[in-house]
Amino acid sequence: MDFTVEPELQSPLSSSVTFGEQELSLSSDQSSSQAVFPITETFRLALVVVNDLVFAKRDKYLSKTEMLVIKGALNDREYEEIASHSTYSLNYIQRTVAPRLWDILSETIGDGERVGKKKLWYFLEQVNKKYHIQSASDEKQRLSVDDLTPIIRGKVPDISSFYGRIQELNSLKELISNERCISLIGIAGIGKSALVAKLIKEVSARKQSTFDSLIWKTIIHAPLLQDLVAELLELTQPCQPDLGLPEYTQEMISVLIKRLQSRRCLIVLDGFDSLFQKNNFQQRLEYGVFFHRLIEEEHESCILLTGRTWPDELDNVITAKQPFHFLKIQGLDLDAAMQLLSSKGLTDKEKCNQLIQTYRGNPSELEAVANRINHFFGGNTKMFFENPTTLVSSNFEVILNQLFGESLSSTQREILIYIAEEIVGNQQSISFTKLLSGIKQKNPEFVSTLELIKALEKLENQSLIESIKDPVTKEISFTLQPIIKKYIKTDPQGLVHTSDGSPLTLAS
Secondary structure (H helix, E strand, O other): OOOOOOOEOOOOOOHHHOOOHHHHOOOOOOOOHHHHOOOOHHHHHHHHHHHHHHHHHHOOOOEHHHHHHHHHHHOOOOHHHHHHOOOOOHHHHHHHHHHHHHHHHHHHHOOOOOOOOOOHHHHHHHHHHHOOOOOHHHOOOOOOOOOOOOEEEOOOOOOOOOOOOHHHHHHHHHHHHHOOEEEEEOOOOOOHHHHHHHHHHHHHOOOOOOOOEEEEEEOOOOOOHHHHHHHHHHHHOOOOOOOOOOOOHHHHHHHHHHHHHHOOEEEEEEOHHHHHOOOOHHHHHHHHHHHHHHHHOOOOOEEEEEEOOOOHHHHHHHHOOOOEEEEEOOOOOHHHHHHHHHHOOOOOHHHHHHHHHHOOOOHHHHHHHHHHHHHHHOOOHHHHHHOOOOOOOHHHHHHHHHHHHHHOOHHHHHHHHHHHHHOOOOOOOEEHHHHHHHHHHHOOOOOOHHHHHHHHHHHHHOOOOEEEEOOOOOOEEEEOOHHHHHHHHHOOOOOOEOOOOOEOOOOO
């Protein structure tokens, strides 16, 4: 047997923190090291910190056997007994593993003193004091050496009211095991963040999780790249003391990727598209490089991105053969949407079905309209439909204000207005050829076919228009969700205008 190569522990929160029969490959007649060498909660937490410090020093975590020696030493056991609970000989444990272990611990937690078997408890108590470790009950999230469930770092949204999404959840559980990056794109309120939050909660509840840590970072405030990378470095290894970060951003990214190679993290960047909505071209370029590196460079972690739209700067990632998966999130299915409305006290199945169709199963909008029906109509959906209207929630209106006021090009705005005018009445959609000729008639000298196609692609990406393909002719047509059509009609902030500057007039 080659004793010079020994499997290291991949993370302080998974392999490095378990010492049962499976990890040590003990035979069935041998008791687990945990039963033989129990340790207190505060020492378990200290070992999490120590394992990070060792990794920072030698770029490798403590090995399984080194951790076994630590636990034996804390229980005042002789090397002979420690060796009896491993697959290695007494000579190897005492002459090779132990000296190497005491050397690295002296360098990391000794503070100039020699760490040894007899005084190990003393040095771990110093770690407890230095990192303010009191007991597991004092931690907001329990860091247990013998618990394989990964902890969650960052504030995950509340999912106390969550409906359906079984198929999407199952797909994501499979994808996070195989893909380096997954993007969830969908219109505002559709439930992207809630879906990923549900995934994180379920993964965190698993024993034997394939992830060492789960990280949630909301970035709708669009931080500077250097600030975001620094925060991710802290979240991926919070127990490591401040050893100083590289001066340049790309070097910091290299450190982050190296860390994602050494431990398996599931990182959620919620609202990542906000990073590309700034007018600062240099910042968008830097973020483009950052995400390209996260997707293209080798590591074992998985990055989950949620956003309303996919940035142009990353278009080539979708077409390239990268470990990347793109998901467009649609509304809730009928049963799940019915459950949501029922929880709000709306039980008229026929009327609820109409609401679901109108709001395309968007859970946020369904909840908003249900609240208004309860407030103004006493929960009577029949009375509400006697005075029919399409209600736009304040949150959705704010987002549409921002899109029409800042983001949409003049061609995109013209397309939306043209579709809204054409689908008034009984017509449900407008064909691509009709849209093409209609827009060109309005602007024969300024709108090219290429510009129109690009604008349509962008609007589809932003979920502002819906496309329908004829199953026979394969011709594509476009329509609007009623809620977007209503916004264009009412133009609450005066941001929607026809090309000649006059307000758009539509039937209700």
